Amino acid sequence: MTRTVRARALVLGIAAALTLAACGGSDTASAPSGGKGLEKTTIKVGALPIPDPAALYIANAKGFFKAEGLTVEPVLIQGGAAALPQIKNGALDISHTNYVSTFLAASKGEKIKVVGDVYQAAPNTFNLMVTKDSPLNSVADLKGKTVLVNTLKNIGTLTVEATLKVAGLTKDDVKFVEKPFPDMANALSTGQGDAAWMTEPFITATQSQSGFRKLADTMSGQTADLPIAAWMATDEWVQKNPKTLAAFQRAIAKAQQLVANDRKEVEAVLGQYTKIDAKTASVITLGTFPTSLNATRLQRVADLMLEYKYIESPLDVKTILVGASG
């Protein structure tokens, strides 16, 4: 008899565990509370573990969100494109994304909005790198060579194409191969590619550890100061939560102001959400942190995408910005 009793207890335990698990999911949809009349007081915000979204963590640490009556739960995402289904089904309220992914999705009819600017390129933040004894000395030498990028048909290939154009080459003169950033250095050393489109901390690490050289800065000329990353949400979310969005925008703007003026603020917070240690953080090259959402500046990205046929028809970025100036 003890055996059946024990078995029943086990079944009960399992049932209880499953019920608890089922209940655990609904605690985020909290009703409006507090005097601010926010539609939603707790929001999940997706972000990549890289320097770009530092303001999110600073706004949290310094209580800027709390002051707006908002609880922000940062969620680590795998990439801007991967976060798109998560904002569409409500797993995330707002997410970090890159402009090329976002404009690509918008041009395909995805109902999404850019609700804040995050990060902009600066010199030497996105470089084409080669090994120390590579025979390549200029962009023109890339003809017929293999270029490693983290994602095909995205910001990497776009800016490399713009760089190739200056040297009189097109995308058909090189072969693009997809490779995660951490694997690029060894891939170049073992001959799986001839040049790699890298960002920080990989540029600094490969320069200091393996003597890699910069072949070209892909953020110069036509792509100088190119807008890189943004906050995005769905049309539906923006319409349903105007006050929550405004509160988020006010709080993140305060934090963005801090990181825009002092890179020490970024260095201090990196250890919290990335694996970039303090020593590396102090030497890597950072982009700039725009403090306004400027339509003219962002239109450049869409126009560049049109020129290199990433999108088929012109995209007026004003139509997908919320809270823009200029």
Added chain:
Amino acid sequence: MISARILRGVAGVAGFLIVGELTIRFGLTDDVVFPPPSLVLWEAMGLLADPVFLSGVAITLTNWALGLIASVVIAVPLGVLLGSLASVERATRPLLEFLRPIPSVAIIPLAILLIPVDSMMKVSVIVYASLWPVLINTLYGMHDVDPLAKESLRSFGFGAIDVLRRVSLPSAAPFMLTGVRIAAGIALILAVSAELLAGGTGGIGVFVIQAGSGNRTDLILAATFWAGIIGMVANSLLVLAERRLFHWHQARTGATT
């Protein structure tokens, strides 16, 4: 002799680590940067004092356990039912044979799209993947029941439920547990893969994404090391459970492991 076996196992692991260490330190050219085992093990020990990593492990293990338990709750009764009713099994078999070979990792993007609650999404893909080994092994177990024993009970006037309870279930139980053991390994793969593809607030896979973006291959491998240890411990515990609960089964089938 168990101690001699353990000794040999330890020697094998140590030998592998030493060869790895020497190859990376002296065999590879200076241009290839790869963390040697000594560094990975050092970082792995350091992770034991990292509260973020530990809470991540707790999140991954919770999803793993919930997924595994749910798959047992679903697959065992289903397997018993299908195993007892031959006509139903014949009707559902084609569907099962179609669904079973679909690589479970391939359904993660679909799950991300369909299930808005992160932990629920992760548990669901774990359940989907670990369902099959439990179900298939339960089915095998039910087929393997000694027909003579069933007949004997029937001829003594026992009903179908009694035959199931006294003969079929005890006889199939070792197969079910083997299914659970195989599922435990698969469930861990899915638990980490779902985190790698979807991100999240914490977990072994989430930690690996962070380490990758920070150019910390050593930390990626250190986290992977612990994932491997967890899988190994889970497997050993279930092997132990199989041996203690069903030693009579091993005696009958002549298994010696």
